[in-house]
Amino acid sequence: GAGVSQSPSNKVTEKGKDVELRCDPISGHTALYWYRQRLGQGLEFLIYFQGNSAPDKSGLPSDRFSAERTGESVSTLTIQRTQQEDSAVYLCASSLSSGSYNEQFFGPGTRLTVL
Amino acid sequence: AQSVTQPDIHITVSEGASLELRCNYSYGATPYLFWYVQSPGQGLQLLLKYFSGDTLVQGIKGFEAEFKRSQSSFNLRKPSVHWSDAAEYFCAVEHNNDMRFGAGTRLTVKP
Numbered sequence: 001g002a003g004v005s006q007s008p009s010n011k012v013t014e015k016g017k018d019v020e021l022r023c024d025p026i027s028g029h030t031a032l033y034w035y036r037q038r039l040g041q042g043l044e045f046l047i048y049f050q051g052n053s054a055p056d057k058s059g060l061p062s063d064r065f066s067a068e069r070t071g072e073s074v075s076t077l078t079i080q081r082t083q084q085e086d087s088a089v090y091l092c093a094s095s096l097s098s099g100s101y102n103e104q105f106f107g108p109g110t111r112l113t114v115l
Numbered sequence: 116a117q118s119v120t121q122p123d124i125h126i127t128v129s130e131g132a133s134l135e136l137r138c139n140y141s142y143g144a145t146p147y148l149f150w151y152v153q154s155p156g157q158g159l160q161l162l163l164k165y166f167s168g169d170t171l172v173q174g175i176k177g178f179e180a181e182f183k184r185s186q187s188s189f190n191l192r193k194p195s196v197h198w199s200d201a202a203e204y205f206c207a208v209e210h211n212n213d214m215r216f217g218a219g220t221r222l223t224v225k226p
Contacts, residue, residue, distance in 0.1 A: 042216035106158035
């Protein structure tokens with residue numbers, strides 16, 4: 001597609017349930033990033049993938065969070081045993097490669113609400 | 116680690132008035148600096164970026180930003196605001212693929 005897409009756009013779940021969020025990057029983009037945006041706050045880096053290298057997981061807030069990416073395609077962010085503090089907008093971005101010289105293109109985000 | 120502060124949570128300006136959104140960063144060296152805009156229901160869009168060289172950078176939609184090392188600032192400006200500029204604006208600093216965003220400034224434009 002023309003841009004980064006994310007699904008679902010909205011997700012409401014009950015505390016304790018697992019959720020999966022999907023990101024489809026721009027075709028040909030080797031780098032993919034996940035961010036979390038809590039209400040009234042800036043974006044919080046979670047994880048990034050660069051090609052077939054081991055992902056940088058340094059931003060994941062707990063072991064309930066995990067992400068996968070197969071090659072240079074779709075990525076899935078999984079949150080296990082969701083908590084109310086996980087409620088946020090989860091943004092995905094992709095770029096031609098990692099590094100500042102390549103602009104990150106953002107998807108519209110998935111709004112997660114944990115009841 | 117680097118950090119970004121946007122002192123103004125919400126700013127209201129009249130259409131046609133000038134705009135300045137403040138951004139201060141904390142980092143030991145000269146970082147890479149960015150301004151993004153997020154319109155309602157839209158993803159973030161890059162307005163402009165600073166890597167090196169000329170400290171006044173021009174971006175899209177008539178925006179510009181000036182890097183001031185002495186003040187650790189990278190303020191965003193626009194001489195005449197349009198109603199379509201109403202959005203959330205984020206300043207960001209990046210080093211070694213670690214990008215940190217400010218909390219954002221919400222811009223409201225009055226008719």
